[in-house]
């Protein structure tokens with residue numbers, strides 16, 4: 001059950017900067033991120049149901065393409081392209097669209113997958129990316145405000161881009177939990193996860209308790225803090241370990257929207273004091289991905305601490 005992890009109502013009209021509800025929600029976000037490193041957003045009647053239907057329909061088409069085609073999804077940035085055909089993870093496949101809020105970038109991804117073109121795919125995926133980026137920016141702004149460092153929000157957002165990963169875990173057609181995606185922490189600043197209502201995400205608490213996340217309504221979106229946010233917050237926010245376990249007869253499709261800063265991130269000085277001595281050196285966020293791809297990075301217990309911890 002995910003009952004312990006807070007679900008916050010993002011459908012209210014008064015969720016606007018400056019209102020009481022905005023302030024109390026910001027406080028709840030900060031609390032959830034410090035305690036669990038994640039929380040659930042419920043958009044209720046504000047959920048873009050048509051768009052979500054179109055996106056998930058498009059994902060079925062995308063994953064049905066030949067493996068050779070999907071393998072063309074490559075970027076210079078590490079960890080951004082096609083993942084699949086891994087013997088230990090036979091149910092998993094995923095692809096990445098870097099800078100997904102740019103129509104040009106989604107078009108160029110689409111052109112690789114469908115050289116003859118697929119306007120419907122590029123348009124609906126781009127629309128989803130814009131929608132998820134807007135949600136992420138709202139959450140991020142509330143995080144910055146809750147720490148009284150809102151002056152750093154604009155420069156942060158101006159140098160942030162989004163990697164949209166689309167994931168499929170094929171139905172195992174059995175009832176036991178099958179590993180869909182290995183335990184990891186996200187390397188992003190923030191992540192927004194959404195799924196086709198087939199559950200499977202399992203989050204670990206600070207104490208090591210594993211919690212199955214119930215996202216079985218299309219109105220639910222999971223926000224996860226990544227390693228970069230944990231470091232930026234000087235270890236106030238928790239970057240939770242999580243994995244995907246699937247069972248049953250229905251394929252699981254999910255969307256992960258990851259924010260990455262294209263510059264150097266550092267702990268705001270407001271978050272350093274006697275009780276919270278500086279724990280991280282300023283770090284190049286994309287460099288964290290490169291470090292994670294090295295043997296030392298991949299094998300380290302806590303990659304962000306190994307990368308830039310003090």
Ligand SMILES: O=C(O)CCC(=O)C(=O)O
Nearest residue numbers: 167186193201244254256
């Ligand atoms: O499929 C999911 O819901 C989670 C995927 C995930 O954790 C990731 O891609 O980092």
Ligand SMILES: [Fe+2]
Nearest residue numbers: 184185186242
């Ligand atoms: Fe993840």
